[in-house]
Amino acid sequence: MPDTALPPDGWIGRPMPRAATRRLIEGRGRYTDDNAAKGELHAAFLRSPFPHAAFGITGRDAARALPGVRAVLTAEDLAPFCRSWRTESRAFPGLVSPEQGPLARERAVYQGEPVALVLAASRAIAEDALELVEVEWDELPAVTDPAKALDAASPSTHQGLTSNLAWRTEFGGGDVEAAFASAALVVEERFTFTRHTGVPLESRSVLATYDPAAEALEVRMSHQIPHQMQVHLADLLDLPMGRVRVIAGDVGGGFGIKMHVYPDEVAICAASRLTGRPVRYVCDRIEALMADIHAREHVMQARMAVDAEGRILAFDADDIQGLGAYSIYPRSSTVEAMSVLRTVGAPYHFGAYRARLRCALQNKVPTGQYRSVGHPIGCATTERLMDLAAAARGEDPLEFRRRNFLPEAMMPWTNPAGGRMAELSHTATLAEFERLLDLPGLRAEIAAMRARGRCVGLGFSAVVEYTASGPGAYGPAHVPVAAMDTVVVTLEPTGDVVARASVAEIGQGIQQGIVQVVADAVGVPPSHVTIHTGDTASAPHGGGAWASRGAGVGGEAAWGAGRKLRAEILKTAAALLQSAPEALDLRGGQVVDANGTPRMALADLASTVFFRGHELPGGVQPQFTATHQFRREEDVFLTTNGLQASLVEVDPDTGIVTPLRHWVVGDCGRLLNPLLVEEQVRGGVVQGIGEALLEACRYDPGNGQFLTGTLADYLLPMADNACDITVGHVETPYSGSALGAKGAGEAGTCGAPAAVLNAVNDALASRGARVSELPITPTVILRALGTLEASE
Amino acid sequence: MELPDEPTADIALTLNGEAIRARVPLRQNLVDWLRHGAGLTGSHVGCEHGVCGACHVQVDGVVVRGCLMLAVQADGAAVETIEGATSSGRIRALQDAFFNRAALQCGFCTPGMLLQAAELLERNPDPSRAEIREALSGNYCRCTGYHAIVDAVQAAAASLRA
Amino acid sequence: MKPARFDYARPETLSDALAILADGGAEASVLAGGQSLMPMLNLRMARPGMLVDINRIPGLDAIALADGVLSIGARARHAEVLASPLVRQAAPLLAQALHHVAHPAIRNRGTLGGSLALADPAAEMPACVTCLGATIVLASASGKRRVAAEKFFLGVYATAIEPGELILHVEIPAIRPGWTHAFQEVSRRHGDYAMAGLALALRRDGSRVAEARIALCGVESATRRQAEAEAALVSGGVGAACQMLGGLDAMGGDEVTAAHRIHLARVLLRRAVGTED
Secondary structure: OOOOOOOOOOOOOOOOOOOOHHHHHOOOOOEHHHOOOOOOEEEEEEEOOOOOEEEEEEEOHHHHHOOOEEEEEOHHHHHHHOOOEOOOOOOOOOOOOOOEOOOOOOEEOOOOOEEEEEEEOOHHHHHHHHOOOEEEEEEOOOOOOHHHHOOOOOOOOOOOOOOOEEEEEEEEEOOHHHHHHHOOEEEEEEEEEOOEEOOOOOOOEEEEEEEOOOOEEEEEEOOOOHHHHHHHHHHHOOOOHHHEEEEOOEOOOOOOOOOOOOHHHHHHHHHHHHHOOOEEEEOOHHHHHHHOOEEOOEEEEEEEEEOOOOOEEEEEEEEEEEEEOOOOOOOOOHHHHHHHHHHOOOOEOOOEEEEEEEEEEOOOOOEOOOOOOOHHHHHHHHHHHHHHHHHHHOOOHHHHHHHHEOOHHHOOEEOOOOOEEOOOOHHHHHHHHHHHHOHHHHHHHHHHHHHOOOOEEEEEEEEEEEEOOOHHHHOOOOOOOOOOEEEEEEEOOOOOEEEEEOOOOOOOOHHHHHHHHHHHHHOOOHHHEEEEOOEOOOOOOOOOOOOOOHHHHHHHHHHHHHHHHHHHHHHHHHHHHOOOHHHEEEEOOEEEEOOOOEEEEHHHHHHHHHHOHHHOOOOOOOOOEEEEEEOOOOOOOEEEEEEEEEEEEEOOOOOOEEEEEEEEEEEOEOOOOHHHHHHHHHHHHHHHHHHHHOOOOOEOOOOOOEOOOOOOOOOOOOHHHOOEEEEEEOOOOOOOOOOOEOOOOOHHHHHHHHHHHHHHHHHHHOOOOOOOEEOOOHHHHHHHOOOOOOOO | OOOOOOOEEEEEEEEOOEEEEEEEEOOOEHHHHHHHHOOOOOOOOOOOOOOOOOOEEEEOOEEEEOOOOEHHHHOOOEEEOHHHHHHHOOOHHHHHHHHHOOOOOOOOOHHHHHHHHHHHHHHOOOOOHHHHHHHOOOOOOOOOOOHHHHHHHHHHHHHHHO | OOOOOOEEEOOOOHHHHHHHHHHHHHHEEEEOOOOOHHHHHHOOOOOOOEEEEOOOOOOOOOEEEEOOEEEEEOOOEHHHHHHOHHHHHHOHHHHHHHOOOOOHHHHHHOEHHHHHHHOOOOOHHHHHHHHOOOEEEEEEOOEEEEEEHHHHEEEOOEEOOOOOOEEEEEEEEOOOOOEEEEEEEEOOOOOOOOOEEEEEEEEEEOOEEEEEEEEEEOOEOOOOEOHHHHHHHHHHHHHHHHHHHOOOOEOOOOOOOHHHHHHHHHHHHHHHOOOOO
């Protein structure tokens, strides 16, 4: 157990803006496409216009002849420079996911799959050349609907596959049949969750520079996990890891979209190697909507058994996941579905669970880990069943939840879904939630609105999230994912501290959190701490940004490194001051004695060590660079909990749903920086509202063509259809770490769709209507109300 | 960069207060030229089809989408980007409020958002939350959920009125 | 997502512009605000050989009210039309509808003439000028001609504009005493193209509707006066008018079906009758 002496008046827990955002506010950010390399070529991809087609590239001469075009490349051209890959996971034995390369060969299996690559003097010229590449397309039947994909009669997603079933499993615990047989109440619903995608405002972009003399590759890219890309690019391009440098500068949002190995990005690196020239590629928005990972296509049949006293007996969930044409590399798409099924029932006590999962291959872009991976589906499923049961019992939905929350006294507890529930604070969170909402007042307000004829509804959701994945998540699966983090802190001659961290900044503010941790750990003000992340040449290896892990994992590494440096500083100071390290402390950049009396400025100590080493006593060899690597040994995940409420208004004539207000109380353990945590929550909630009401990746059910290829079709929340969000906290520090921080960045997204779904159903209840499909479009509402026939 | 066979035009404009001459490809839009021709990378490209607002710049005193105007159309115009608005101090109150309120996360939308918010405050020094939300509804932010942005614009408006 | 190549001309006078358009024929596209054309260029969905930029031609953005006719230049920006006291006075319908048109930066640049020339069936301005009985004044190298709005919109992105022609201005009869205007719209998000929109001008006799003019957007492939519904509204009230809307030739779609659009048109008519001002 590391030293856990958090200073009483420290920087951890203070609301502070992220210092580096000053640059971004002044237009001085450096996102990938803000960089240029001398002699660079611009890339554009020819992508399959069909969801499923055999193809042959029959002519490249016209494209090559266009002035300014340097190369027109196909899979065969890149093959000598880059090997292919296949997604495998020991967690999912027998997972079906065919071999993939940087460009498709002979067959395209999703619309948007890259099939050829043009390098030219400008992007515009590269796009001109794409039109001149001659391709013979032979369109094949496309598999789109996940349930139909599993029919024996369905066409195959890939040549040579006899089934579109990528993987299936069944798991759980307890006697489900007995629970349902003995239940006083069974509620059941069939949910349809439509594909979404993340839409970071900066699209994926890469600038790859291969130096043939040094046999080294430098890649600037907009990515959440530069070290992961270093591992995979070294592997795929057969280079020593040390000769691959990946630099993720300012990253314009990620949300999970930028944590995968995409064929196009690998192709750019291979193309730079082939040409010996820098190659720049920016995925445009059309390409991004079509070929960035999608997520959350599920058809879920779920039921819940409740006894006569209103206690949950069991859940039974049967999920079909539409995972796309490949299981995403390297983590696999199946992870999302497992997360869905592990999240069902998570806030509650129940005795039996059965989960059935079938993952269907489709001729659609692969799905992958998008913010709050799978949780929103599991949460919406559970929370809707909770409301249905409460309604059937004629009971207040919060009272029904209160009775069923997993009692604190039972924790830690491994539930029948296999989820280990530890240190959750349902009771305190509910109390704070009720205080924040002022429920009696809110209910009166709602009654008054309804009396004026307004169709409003209030919905709740309880959230449990598995955050900050430890080595037990991907390690046993033999997927090379770093669940550990490394922080290196260095004392500079001026007394400033520089931290180099393996966490990645994608806007969530983790840099600021780490600065505050280092400041407290060492004993200097945050203004004296500079942090570097995102460049594999300077930042040590570690996990990057995923699974809300920065504070819970990276924070521990920062604390450990900072404490080591502090100890070394005090040891050196003691030698210089002829004192004992235990008699000294380091506060605010000053070495002080037990009374707090300054004895020596850290700047003086540092300059003595670096510039006047001759003044040091014999035998003193200060080590002013300290490293700490942290891996959590206990608890594969850190569970967090929370509650959300959504107030919506439904226009029953038009079916338009307007979110009016939203409330969140969350417990993410120790808050390193409540300001940034709250804004993570708010941003997450609005992504969840988008998921609930607006966002959908749609495909033509007939020919499989992608229909939502622009931002005029893929609807995002805007300022005037989002609402104000009230955020409260309960703080239960995780007992197994120095700082006690858990994950915070995804909880908003986890619970918001469920709360909105319940709110809409609350609004519709008086009209006898009910919805169970996301997004809840006007069409969904009008069909539920009987205004439109199902066929309309 | 001279591009082979690319039709171009010569333009002269005032860019962030400075007289500039440049040769631009006819088909290049304003924001691409600002970023790659003029080296002003503070304006961003988010969608290239006029939906997201990341490319907002000011042309002859009004905020426009930089992806929906050709660079050649800026001939004779006064163009101001986030870099110019920053150095003139014109949007300082908004910038301070965005910083203090953490009204940005990844920051990609922020330059466009700031210019649009500044135009709102010029016209309406005391906007309601609903008015702020409507005025900024052509600027996507995927990170913040907008609440902090609305707070920041209100705070800036208050500080400017004080 | 970069445009294909095109030639570009920026005439300084109307006659130069018309001459260029006459030469360019079908290959030439007029670039006004560009807020619809530019996305289509970027997406390579539009590939004109020549762009004729009319932004330098003087006088094309004038807004004037004389002799009971509101004249709005084709290049008047949406923001200028929205802010114009003359428009608010003589054609309040336009000001109401423009609140639904996109967002501030688009309105700063987008033009009335551009919106009419594009004839997107979901756009608000074509329905408004049709409802108000406007006349669209076109010019070409061979002279001017006037086309009633009712005859101008021919289908999805199809208008009466001939190759070589340019919209000069739009003439809208100013609102007469006793008349009121209302614009109602349903869209997924504010500023999006309409799932359905309705422009209404009414004259009441006491509480009874004496005269009505109705045009829709987002419903049929080309906006038009809804004469049957207008007559029914006068003779039988809003219920009868809604009945008539059942006969609309509504567009289908992946997300919004024809029946859905007809339903929304009825909702909007009920809302508009009673909220007009």
